[in-house]
Amino acid sequence: MSKLRVGVAGLGTVGGGLLKLFADERSRLHEKMEVVAVSARDRGRSRVADVSAYRWFADPAEMAAQADIDVVVELIGGADGPAKAAVETALRRGAHVVTANKALVATHGVELAALAEASGAKLLFEAAVGGGVPMVKALKESVAGCRAGAVAGILNGTCNFILTEMESTGRSFDDVLKDAQKMGYAEADPTTDVGGFDAAHKLAILCAIAFGTRPDLAHVRIEGIERVTLTDIRLAGKLGFRIKLIARGASTDGGVEMHVRPALLAFDHPLANIGGSLNALVVDAEPVGQLTFIGRGAGEGPTASSVASDLMDLAEDRASFAFGKPLARLADAPRAAPTERGRYYLRFMVGDRPGVVAAISERLAHEEISIESFLQMPVHEGPAVPIVLTTQTCARAAVERAVKAIEALEVVVEPPYVMPVEPSARAFRPS
Numbered sequence: 230m231s232k233l234r235v236g237v238a239g240l241g242t243v244g245g246g247l248l249k250l251f252a253d254e255r256s257r258l259h260e261k262m263e264v265v266a267v268s269a270r271d272r273g274r275s276r277v278a279d280v281s282a283y284r285w286f287a288d289p290a291e292m293a294a295q296a297d298i299d300v301v302v303e304l305i306g307g308a309d310g311p312a313k314a315a316v317e318t319a320l321r322r323g324a325h326v327v328t329a330n331k332a333l334v335a336t337h338g339v340e341l342a343a344l345a346e347a348s349g350a351k352l353l354f355e356a357a358v359g360g361g362v363p364m365v366k367a368l369k370e371s372v373a374g375c376r377a378g379a380v381a382g383i384l385n386g387t388c389n390f391i392l393t394e395m396e397s398t399g400r401s402f403d404d405v406l407k408d409a410q411k412m413g414y415a416e417a418d419p420t421t422d423v424g425g426f427d428a429a430h431k432l433a434i435l436c437a438i439a440f441g442t443r444p445d446l447a448h449v450r451i452e453g454i455e456r457v458t459l460t461d462i463r464l465a466g467k468l469g470f471r472i473k474l475i476a477r478g479a480s481t482d483g484g485v486e487m488h489v490r491p492a493l494l495a496f497d498h499p500l501a502n503i504g505g506s507l508n509a510l511v512v513d514a515e516p517v518g519q520l521t522f523i524g525r526g527a528g529e530g531p532t533a534s535s536v537a538s539d540l541m542d543l544a545e546d547r548a549s550f551a552f553g554k555p556l557a558r559l560a561d562a563p564r565a566a567p568t569e570r571g572r573y574y575l576r577f578m579v580g581d582r583p584g585v586v587a588a589i590s591e592r593l594a595h596e597e598i599s600i601e602s603f604l605q606m607p608v609h610e611g612p613a614v615p616i617v618l619t620t621q622t623c624a625r626a627a628v629e630r631a632v633k634a635i636e637a638l639e640v641v642v643e644p645p646y647v648m649p650v651e652p653s654a655r656a657f658r659p660s
């Protein structure tokens with residue numbers, strides 16, 4: 230059988246890693262396929278791999294239009310612009326596409342999958358979620374015959390690195406972020422990562438596959454880690470929890486709920502000990518139960534490995550539909566009514582005066598919220614002291630009403646902070 234002819238658009242971190250894999254005699258890639266063309270902006274730039282043997286295109290869409298290229302690998306990035314133009318060009322003429330671009334897939338996945346189906350091409354994106362961890366395949370293949378109830382993951386290595394460092398070194402969010410930027414773990418503009426948007430792109434993709442719905446980025450509720458303080462990390466630790474940015478999608482009676490937000494995890498939760506820049510996903514499905522996938526969520530080698538895995542699927546003719554099923558069989562994502570219930574962590578910064586605790590308890594009781602644990606500790610410098618508590622299971626709406634009433638108390642000196650407690654492993658069950 231003739232080899233697949235591959236064009237690689239984008240020769241940065243991931244593209245360079247892929248070309249290194251092609252050059253590695255121990256990889257099976259070169260048995261099945263060959264790179265015939267590449268595209269990047271700057272032809273004169275020194276690269277980790279020699280690209281002089283390949284046809285060069287400054288315009289990735291022009292490369293994608295070449296009739297002798299069977300697969301276009303898009304490793305440029307960005308939801309629109311040259312990445313989208315190249316992918317559309319390839320799919321329209323029936324060339325397969327492999328991409329690592331979560332922004333593109335989460336934003337335009339439906340229209341791109343439609344182009345692929347119309348021309349008979351495949352659109353694959355294992356590398357877009359979880360770097361080297363096979364999360365897309367796990368959902369498309371391993372649990373394809375099961376009923377997925379929930380997925381919950383640590384999908385952003387930058388946030389996980391920052392929270393892990395804050396906990397282990399006792400340094401503030403701002404300090405650790407500056408270091409992460411110096412070390413290349415965080416971008417100069419960290420908003421996409423620390424604001425939760427990168428994880429939201431990935432969650433939208435995973436939920437589409439897990440629950441058989443169209444990707445629905447607009448309905449992921451997103452909260453970043455910017456408000457997590459050292460005080461939260463220390464006091465949550467004393468209560469038996471660790472704080473992580475959790476991307477969670479669950480199929481509930483009311484529809485699919487998708488959240489990216491900081492959450493408290495009991496120390497024995499499967500995601501609680503995923504440290505540093507690792508990524509992990511817990512899938513809960515019937516009848517298999519709970520599966521956990523862990524590995525390196527970014528970087529040249531892990532991400533290129535996932536791209537290579539998609540390429541091998543194409544070469545060996547086992548690639549499936551973009552979201553696991555034909556588009557016509559994907560449901561519109563049913564949106565959950567805001568009926569969230571759970572346990573919550575509440576932090577109030579208050580003036581150190583008598584009667585505060587009673588005032589807070591009274592407002593919680595008024596909403597029929599029971600307190601599970603309570604801490605007031607002088608861990609904070611300055612005029613205010615933190616009071617933190619966790620609730621027993623209650624309605625989120627009731628927590629919001631109580632918090633609003635507590636915030637109105639004169640003694641409360643800054644906006645309260647609320648985080649959910651992630652369900653424990655045993656409670657993590659399909660509906």
Ligand SMILES: NC(=O)c1ccc[n+]([C@@H]2O[C@H](COP(=O)([O-])OP(=O)(O)OC[C@H]3O[C@@H](n4cnc5c(N)ncnc54)[C@H](OP(=O)(O)O)[C@@H]3O)[C@@H](O)[C@H]2O)c1
Pocket residue numbers: 238239240241242243244268269270271272274287288289303304305306307311329330331356357360526527528529532
């Ligand atoms: N880095 C990771 O660990 C990682 C992990 C998972 C997913 N991803 C995803 O993989 C994709 C690539 O990421 P990366 O980190 O490899 O990016 P990168 O290092 O910034 O590389 C981007 C590449 O795209 C090329 N490029 C940019 N604009 C272009 C244009 N208009 N025309 C042609 N080429 C253009 C650049 O060309 P020049 O080299 O000439 O500037 C560069 O080679 C993104 O979608 C990202 O989200 C990355």
